[in-house]
Amino acid sequence: MPVLHHPSTEEIELVDVLAALGHPVRLEIAQALASGEERFCGEILPDESRSSMTHHWRALRESGVIYQRRSGRKLYLTLRRGDLDVRFPGLLDLVLDHHHRPGAK
């Protein structure tokens, strides 16, 4: 299986993070990972098609928003909160807090 590439903390670029989070499904995924706990990818938005989710995982991983870990045939995901907080202090909290507010989209 191919190695999953993750940018280093210093390689994470603001414009890529904004583009990754600038999609309703990907914003939802970030929200689902907001607690910081690692989650099995199949648990998150199970009603979306697998190919669409594969595309979104990749956009989030390559921009540096999530970390993907393979274990056997399963993929586990974590939000890279620490790295994002180092690079863009406050951005993630601001985005997740807003998204979480009742009535906010």
Added chain:
Amino acid sequence: MPVLHHPSTEEIELVDVLAALGHPVRLEIAQALASGEERFCGEILPDESRSSMTHHWRALRESGVIYQRRSGRKLYLTLRRGDLDVRFPGLLDLVLDHHHRPGAK
């Protein structure tokens, strides 16, 4: 000439703003308007093609990031800082400050 549609403050959605700013040219435009002053669109990134810029103005306007005013055959642009600060307090400062830092992208 068609009326330029601008979303009202309440209609501005986080995901649309993130998507609009998640592009290097559009981030650059927002930076060029950061002072808050209205600018003639031809002054901003004059080396980019007109059709590409038209696409970017539209993405920024429809998401609620900029206000476009037509005067004769010219378009003038302003950053909707007040509206964005009401909807997503701190987001614009965070994005523009980071982008402005030497070496930051």
